[in-house]
Amino acid sequence: MSEQTTELGHSIKALADTLIPYILAVVAAFAAVGIFFAAVGFDVLQAYSTILFTSFRTPNGFVQTLLKYVPLLLQALAFTVPLTAGKFNIGGEGQLIVGAIGAAAVGIMFSGLPMLLLLPMVILAGIVFGGFWAAIPAWLLYRFGINEILTTVMMNFISFSLIDYVATEIWRDPTAGHPTTVPIGAGGEFPLLVAKPPLNSGIVLALAAAVIVYVYVNRTPGGYDLVATGANARASRVFGINVRVMFLLSLIVGGALAGLSGAIEVAGVHHRLIEGLQSNFLLLGIIIGLMARGNLLAVPFVAFFIAVLEVGASAMQRTMMIPVEFVFIVEALILLFVLLSDVVRRR
Amino acid sequence: MKNSTMLEMKGVRKSFGTVVALDDVNLQLKSSEIHGLLGGNGAGKTTLMNVLYGLYKPDRGEIYLREKKVEIQSPKDAISCGIGMVHQHFLQIDSYTVTENIVLGTRLKNRPTLDLDQEEQRIQDLSERFGLEVSPSSLVEELPMGIRQRVEILKAVYRGVDVLILDEPTTNLTPQEVESLFQSLRVMVEEGMSVVFITHKLREVLSVSDRISVLRDGRNVITLPRDEASEEVLVRAMVGEGLDVGKSLVFSDTGLDQEALQVGQEPVLRVEGLQVVNEEGNPLVKDCSFQIREKEIFGVAGVAGNGQQELAESLMGIRPIAGGQASIDDTSIVGLETRELLEMGVTYIPEDRLQDGFLPTANVAQNLILGYQRQEPYHNRGFLDWNAIFRAARELITEYNIMTPSAKEPAANLSGGNIQRVMLARAFSHPAKLLVAHNPTRGLDIGSMEFVYSKLLERKEQGMATLLLSEDLDELMLLCDRIATIYRGQFAGVLERGEFDKYQIGRMMSGVETHE
Numbered sequence: 086m087s088e089q090t091t092e093l094g095h096s097i098k099a100l101a102d103t104l105i106p107y108i109l110a111v112v113a114a115f116a117a118v119g120i121f122f123a124a125v126g127f128d129v130l131q132a133y134s135t136i137l138f139t140s141f142r143t144p145n146g147f148v149q150t151l152l153k154y155v156p157l158l159l160q161a162l163a164f165t166v167p168l169t170a171g172k173f174n175i176g177g178e179g180q181l182i183v184g185a186i187g188a189a190a191v192g193i194m195f196s197g198l199p200m201l202l203l204l205p206m207v208i209l210a211g212i213v214f215g216g217f218w219a220a221i222p223a224w225l226l227y228r229f230g231i232n233e234i235l236t237t238v239m240m241n242f243i244s245f246s247l248i249d250y251v252a253t254e255i256w257r258d259p260t261a262g263h264p265t266t267v268p269i270g271a272g273g274e275f276p277l278l279v280a281k282p283p284l285n286s287g288i289v290l291a292l293a294a295a296v297i298v299y300v301y302v303n304r305t306p307g308g309y310d311l312v313a314t315g316a317n318a319r320a321s322r323v324f325g326i327n328v329r330v331m332f333l334l335s336l337i338v339g340g341a342l343a344g345l346s347g348a349i350e351v352a353g354v355h356h357r358l359i360e361g362l363q364s365n366f367l368l369l370g371i372i373i374g375l376m377a378r379g380n381l382l383a384v385p386f387v388a389f390f391i392a393v394l395e396v397g398a399s400a401m402q403r404t405m406m407i408p409v410e411f412v413f414i415v416e417a418l419i420l421l422f423v424l425l426s427d428v429v430r431r432r
Numbered sequence: 433m434k435n436s437t438m439l440e441m442k443g444v445r446k447s448f449g450t451v452v453a454l455d456d457v458n459l460q461l462k463s464s465e466i467h468g469l470l471g472g473n474g475a476g477k478t479t480l481m482n483v484l485y486g487l488y489k490p491d492r493g494e495i496y497l498r499e500k501k502v503e504i505q506s507p508k509d510a511i512s513c514g515i516g517m518v519h520q521h522f523l524q525i526d527s528y529t530v531t532e533n534i535v536l537g538t539r540l541k542n543r544p545t546l547d548l549d550q551e552e553q554r555i556q557d558l559s560e561r562f563g564l565e566v567s568p569s570s571l572v573e574e575l576p577m578g579i580r581q582r583v584e585i586l587k588a589v590y591r592g593v594d595v596l597i598l599d600e601p602t603t604n605l606t607p608q609e610v611e612s613l614f615q616s617l618r619v620m621v622e623e624g625m626s627v628v629f630i631t632h633k634l635r636e637v638l639s640v641s642d643r644i645s646v647l648r649d650g651r652n653v654i655t656l657p658r659d660e661a662s663e664e665v666l667v668r669a670m671v672g673e674g675l676d677v678g679k680s681l682v683f684s685d686t687g688l689d690q691e692a693l694q695v696g697q698e699p700v701l702r703v704e705g706l707q708v709v710n711e712e713g714n715p716l717v718k719d720c721s722f723q724i725r726e727k728e729i730f731g732v733a734g735v736a737g738n739g740q741q742e743l744a745e746s747l748m749g750i751r752p753i754a755g756g757q758a759s760i761d762d763t764s765i766v767g768l769e770t771r772e773l774l775e776m777g778v779t780y781i782p783e784d785r786l787q788d789g790f791l792p793t794a795n796v797a798q799n800l801i802l803g804y805q806r807q808e809p810y811h812n813r814g815f816l817d818w819n820a821i822f823r824a825a826r827e828l829i830t831e832y833n834i835m836t837p838s839a840k841e842p843a844a845n846l847s848g849g850n851i852q853r854v855m856l857a858r859a860f861s862h863p864a865k866l867l868v869a870h871n872p873t874r875g876l877d878i879g880s881m882e883f884v885y886s887k888l889l890e891r892k893e894q895g896m897a898t899l900l901l902s903e904d905l906d907e908l909m910l911l912c913d914r915i916a917t918i919y920r921g922q923f924a925g926v927l928e929r930g931e932f933d934k935y936q937i938g939r940m941m942s943g944v945e946t947h948e
Contacts, residue, residue: 099840304815309805312798316791323750323780323788324803325771 107376110422118415127407135404136397136412146396148282152354154392155291156181159346160370161377161384162298163339167233168379169302170328170335171315176222176237177343178367179244180215184344186251187214188351189358192269193256203272207352208290208345215344216337218244223336227329233336241367252360264360275353287349292385294342299381311335315379369395372420391416437499438463438626439515439595444483444493453479454490454650461595466617466627468641470634472670472877476650477630478520481597485517486510516588517597522580526573531555533572534587558589563616576942577735578609585616596620597628602636604736604903607938614640632878633906634663634670646670671878695913696726700760700897701747701866707755708739708746708921716742717921719756724866724897729888731912732901733937739921740901741783744868747899748780749773760866774803779859783870783901789855792844796836797825799843799854804862824861832857833880852876860887867891870901885911905934919943 115133122129140150163177174180187210195203222236249264256266275285302308313321314331322328350362373391377383398412439461446454454476461467471477482488484495486504495502497513504510510517524533531552541550555568564582572580581601588596598617602610617627617640631637637644638661645655646669653669701724708717717739724730734740745751747758749770758765760776768776782788791799801810801821809820825839834853836846846854852874859867869888873881888911891898902908908915909932916926917940924940927933939945 096840304818306805306811306814306816309798309801309816312794313791313802313805316793316798317787319787320782320789320791320802323745323748323770323782325749325769325774327769327771 106426107423110419110426113422114415114418117418118411122407122411127405132401132405132407132411135401136394136415139397139400140393145282146400148279148284150389150392150396151284151288153395154389155288155349155353156346156364156366157369157373157392157395158291158295158385158388159342159349160366161373161388162295162381163343163346164371164374165377165379165381165384166298166302166311166342167332167335167339168374169315169381170311170331171318172226172332172335173234174219174237174336174339175234175367175371176219176240177339177370178363179237179241180218180340180343181347181350181363181366182241182244182248183218184211184215184347185351185358185362186248186347187211187344188273188348189251189256189266189269192273192352193267196270196273198270198272200272200274200276203270204275204352207269207273208348211344211346211348211351212341213344215347216341218344219336219340220333223333223340226336227333233332237336248358248360252358256358258357266358268357269351273352274356275349285349285353287353290345290349294345295381295385298338298342302381369416372416376420376423378423436463437461438497439484440496440499441480441484442494442496444480445491446479446483446488447491452650454483457493457647457650457652459645459652460655461626461628462643463594463626464621464624465642466621466629466640468637468644469628469630469647470632470637470644470666470670471647472632472879475647475670475877477632477647478599479650480647481517481599481628481630484510485515485597511591511593514592514594515597516591516593516595518581518584518588518599518601520599520603522584524572524580524583527571529569529571530566530575530583530586531568533583534568534590538591555586555590558586562589562619563612564589577604578606578613581605581613582616589620594624595626595628597630599630600632601629602631602633606735606941607905607934608942610636632670634666635906637666638663648672695728696895698726699723700726700728701758701899702760702762703747703756703758705756706743706746706753706758708742708751709754715754715921717746720918720921720923721756722916722923722926724899726895726897727892728914729892729898729900729912731908731915732899732918733905733908733915733941734901734903734918735941736903738918738941740870740918742921743918744780744783744870744899744901747868748778770803775807777863777865779803779862779864779867781855781859781867781869781872783874785851785855789858790843790851792842794843795840796829796834796843796846796854797821797839800825800828800839800858800861802858804858807862828857828861833883849876849880853880856884856887860891865896867896867898868901869898871903872900873902873904873907881907905937909934917941 119129119133122132139146141147160177160181163180164174167174188207191210192203192207195206218240219237222233222240225231225236226233252264252266258265258267275287278284278286302311310321310326311331313326314328318328351358355362369391373384373387377387394412394416398409401407402409437460441457441459444454444457445452457476457480459480469477479488483490484504486506486509495504502513504513525536528536531548534555535548535551552568559566564586566579566582566586572583575583585596601613605613621627629637629641638658641658643655643657644661644666646653646666648670656665703723704721706717706720707715709715720743722730732740732743742751746753749765749768749772753766760778765773791802804810805816810817822839828834829836829839832853834857835850843854856872859869873884876884888898888900900908900912913929914926915932915937917924917937919941920943924943924946927937936945
């Protein structure tokens with residue numbers, strides 16, 4: 086009995102030890118930017134209440150936040166899963182784009198099929214194409230030991246040209262002023278969860294992916310192998326884990342998650358392929374993964390917080406003419422302070 | 433001059449965070465003496481000497497040199513006071529010659545031309561005077577450990593030190609090299625120098641020291657002249673009253689009772705003409721053949737880096753076997769993966785625990801099951817059973833006396849000795865017909881060594897086979913039924929219990945002799 090009590094006390098203390106630096110980092114980042122706002126002459130309180138509460142004031146704000154949340158969560162997972170094995174996937178952007186291309190291609194080519202067939206095909210195409218795009222650097226790492234940071238980044242640039250080609254040459258929509266394809270078949274569109282304001286059901290898939298990833302990593306022997314590889318690849322190899330396969334698989338799973346977010350953008354949000362649909366999700370995803378310190382339980386919560394900030398930032402720009410970039414500064418400072426708290430704690 | 437006080441440390445205290453490493457320690461060093469500083473791991477020997485050498489700043493305490501108070505803030509101050517130190521790990525530049533390594537950081541006569549003839553001559557003279565034979569123009573990377581250590585001592589002597597501190601100098605030496613080191617130290621003290629000799633090996637300290645001080649848990653226990661010291665007294669001082677010296681395995685001379693000496697008949701591991709090569713195809717282990725039977729502890733002696741690790745890793749499936757045969761219970765293990773070997777019942781205590789056996793960011797429980805995550809009871813229908821894992825971890829933490837607040841604690845917070853206990857707990861708690869143990873007692877205090885020895889003997893009694901690779905000859909001679917000596921990847925000879933001879937093994941370790 087007493088042992089259980091101490092274990093519980095231990096857990097509570099550990100949770101407090103984790104949360105307090107985060108709260109301090111957030112407060113410190115807002116305070117630092119607040120001083121700057123005040124110096125430039127903006128209304129600090131109004132700006133912050135816009136940033137923090139836009140998501141919760143109107144149904145529309147909340148739906149906007151959830152729509153942002155889906156790609157941010159999946160991008161963060163695409164970065165965090167390989168990170169668990171000690172590998173850096175900086176190619177989530179390219180994997181999202183290629184996943185979106187795959188989803189759009191299937192959605193356009195088989196546009197006549199009913200939803201029961203087309204929607205799963207569209208989703209699957211996104212996952213497979215995204216996974217394939219990550220499999221190239223993963224295989225180069227597995228076979229030749231080429232650093233995955235370089236190759237995943239370079240694959241992003243290839244994907245930019247690829248989407249340009251697809252959206253301007255193959256399935257170009259001549260009526261659009263921006264490189265865009267024709268719409269996918271109606272059977273490939275995600276059904277709506279809420280009709281007004283429109284919220285598609287992609288969020289269900291994203292949350293399911295987060296849960297599956299968390300359970301796999303924390304509850305299965307394969308997940309144990311992944312964590313052990315990230316903790317010390319050499320020791321894991323000495324004790325029988327095939328770490329090179331772990332590197333390979335973790336990167337491909339990361340790519341598949343990013344590809345899924347590409348499919349959701351196409352089939353849920355735009356219903357077509359649009360150049361630039363990757364937004365800045367990659368960088369935000371990396372920031373989320375690092376803020377969560379690679380903890381897969383923390384990632385969904387941190388991602389939601391960043392989605393709130395992002396939606397609030399757009400609102401602030403619209404209503405108060407304060408550039409959204411200020412919120413990037415806040416996000417960067419939070420990350421900086423979270424990382425700094427590690428250094429402080431070690432002293 | 434003789435027997436005047438050369439150096440005195442008074443009331444030294446040093447703490448790291450909440451851990452008090454040294455508490456009110458005094459040490460008096462006379463001129464012309466070899467002073468043995470004895471203590472188990474973590475007793476504070478090295479910390480005390482690092483304070484003297486200016487590497488640590490003490491919280492309290494004073495240092496007097498020839499009865500004058502000195503402030504030592506850095507190794508530079510220490511050297512200018514005439515204090516030199518030879519560390520356990522040498523700080524040498526491999527691609528430099530002996531002369532270049534020795535003069536590095538000193539004032540040179542011909543600085544612009546780097547003409548080192550004069551310096552080389554002086555080094556030659558010093559090396560002859562002290563019997564520290566070394567060729568000044570050879571490259572350091574080509575020298576064996578024993579010679580590299582001479583270079584390190586010459587470095588100190590060249591700088592004209594009066595006090596020389598040697599931290600565990602005999603760790604990587606053959607018995608012959610130890611003898612020759614001791615002779616050189618004798619010459620030095622006869623010329624008026626003083627030597628502090630840090631060690632945890634009783635027999636060495638008794639054979640060479642004039643006086644002996646014992647530290648335990650960061651405190652002085654006793655200081656004795658050589659003729660008043662005996663093994664018994666020193667052991668008591670080192671380990672306190674907690675250990676029954678009479679029954680202790682670590683200090684037993686004759687070894688074990690007859691019961692423990694029984695060896696079975698059936699071979700468990702058979703190795704025939706084993707070859708291991710590096711990436712360039714050069715052999716690291718050549719033509720090794722041996723068998724380990726049931727109830728046998730088979731020892732491999734040798735100076736570090738002669739193929740021990742490669743031998744162990746090839747048997748564990750970590751390195752490929754390039755040639756020859758190896759089988760366990762008549763099943764060939766050539767080409768098997770580590771995972772398959774672990775499932776067959778082979779287990780491993782790696783030498784380099786931090787690199788090869790330890791997951792710093794994972795918790796203690798996760799570390800304890802590494803390699804066994806797919807076995808009962810940790811694994812249940814595709815999922816890990818964390819309740820079973822933590823239950824097993826808590827039992828192991830108690831049984832192996834691992835100092836940690838909880839099984840959920842990040843393993844990075846464990847100390848070196850506790851990390852080693854995790855390695856031992858993992859290896860001993862899973863039933864294995866063959867254990868490959870490489871330096872399993874490195875970094876452990878005497879109480880824990882005792883524990884490892886009793887666990888190894890317990891395995892033996894249960895009929896299981898052990899391959900024990902160790903650099904500690906006393907350990908091998910105590911535990912093993914047979915000892916092979918490995919030199920440059922080849923067995924120089926295998927001795928049976930009863931014909932163990934430290935000096936013969938030493939000669940085989942340095943390649944002078946082979947035994948058929």
